[in-house]
Amino acid sequence: MPTLRICRDAGEVSQAEGIALVTDANLLGAADWDILVEATGSPSDGYAMARAALSSGRHVAMVSKEVDSVAGLHLARLAAERDVVYTTADGDQPANLIGLVTWAETLGLDIVAVGKSTEYDLVFDPATGIATQLDTTVAAPALADLLTLGDDVRSTLRARAEAVADLPGGPAADYCEMAVVATNTGFQPDVERLHYPVARIAELADVYALQQDGGVLGRPGSVDVFTALRLPGEASFAGGVFVVVRTGDAESWRTLAGKGHVVSRDGRYAAIYLPYHLMGVETPMTLLSAVLHGRPSGGTAPRGCAALAGRAKRHLPAGTVLSMGGHHHEIEGVRAVLLREQDTPPDVAPFYLAAHARLRRPVEAGELIVVDDLEGHDADLLAAWNEGRS
Incomplete structure (x- = not known):
């Protein structure tokens, strides 16, 4: 069985043999490894870790669909610039x-x-x-x-x-x-x-x-x-x-x-x-494909053709915090919709950019949530969304 070591600083991470457990994502870069399997489900944290990995010349297998739906196009471009692989993970649908x-x-x-x-x-x-x-x-x-x-x-x-x-x-x-x-x-x-x-x-x-x-x-x-x-x-x-x-x-x-x-x-x-779909049981095939062959699962080139957005389920007053939680990562009071690219308003807010943000104005039932409706959202995630679709 591989050994597990809890590491509290960069020095401990760099010297660890077997599996290093860290509580701070910033410590990940202190060790030598080939590919990040990002599975936090957190749009902001997942994006930050994936961007850091790609920027340092490491591959990324993106399990967190919440991240991919907002920043996937940008991360795929960044991977191409660094000559590494950004890919979905086998085992997930x-x-x-x-x-x-x-x-x-x-x-x-x-x-x-x-x-x-x-x-x-x-x-x-x-x-x-x-x-x-x-x-x-x-x-x-x-x-x-x-x-x-x-x-x-x-x-x-x-x-x-x-x-x-x-x-x-x-x-x-x-x-x-x-x-x-x-x-x-x-x-x-x-x-x-x-x-x-x-x-x-x-x-x-x-x-x-x-x-x-x-x-x-x-x-x-x-x-x-x-x-x-x-x-x-x-x-x-x-x-x-x-x-x-x-x-x-x-x-x-x-x-x-x-x-x-x-x-x-x-x-x-x-x-x-x-x-x-066997979830993590299949994922090693993705890791082998990326690291050994330099290919993403499916071998596709991502492009903008649809947007995951949100419509208010009911009247949402100004000041409402769009809380996210649960296994399926619903946003309270917001219904997910999938828009064709040609039907997507240029100012629409991607669904998971809205997670944990606050509404700066009231949004009526049935309205699409747009970027200007939000405050307290992740500026880096928004920049990735805009860059990916530009």
Whole structure:
């Protein structure tokens, strides 16, 4: 087992063998190491540590999506200037999806939609009429008659959503992850609150078809999130990722459908998916790729194409502190939205810049929060946001 040593100053860090534990991030630079795995979830602290690592010629694997959604473009540019790697981390859904998209594009597949499932499946027991998602349970007897899509896909999806309307939905973490995916793939949200269909795995190719073909998509090239619906004892989607492609070659996809692959009922679309994300178990692959081969996960070049922003859920008076907390890093009173680049106001505040800031003016329900609404925010983080999008 590696030894653990608590280090209180730079001298102790530089002499440590095995694993050095420090309480001050400023001590990190005193040791020799190759890559920072940034996983604090703190927008300000995570950005400062990543910037310091890149500036000193070290690679960065960014697990903190909150940081990436604000400063990712700037940090990627800084990495390129220093000839080091800035990358998402395998095992997290964004990196896994970016890798799947890159794979599909390399094969020349015509991708219509990319996305992931919510972290936890929606498990429905027809015997009891009870639907469970993680530790939340609701009565949803109407789902018993909605286990197949029927002829009108969108009507069925609306009815399913109504049946489980009492379940919490759309955590900010999902929007944050899809912002990172958009930046690294060029895919954009179809709608700013995403579609969030409640769908079974075998239905994905029908659900993520274009509207003229009966699906939910208003345009191709979309990024989205779905809630995986399953029965007790059925295999889980396990927070996995997917791409939906146009089939094109009908004969090939008829053969693949015969082998159990997910093809739409009209044969025009197919879903390809990875039903897992193993979190830190997979991350060493990213470290090896960055340090040994100088490549980010997925091998993509980040670019601005979507923005994670926030709309007020209710009237927020001047002086309100936008506190952040909880596993999914929600901001109290603010709803996360994912905006297409062309729909993003130039003065919009990135969602996690607003975390812990104070409102200098009242913001009405439904309004986007803009930079001038905030005071007490991190000036360095704002500068990174502006530089990355310039």
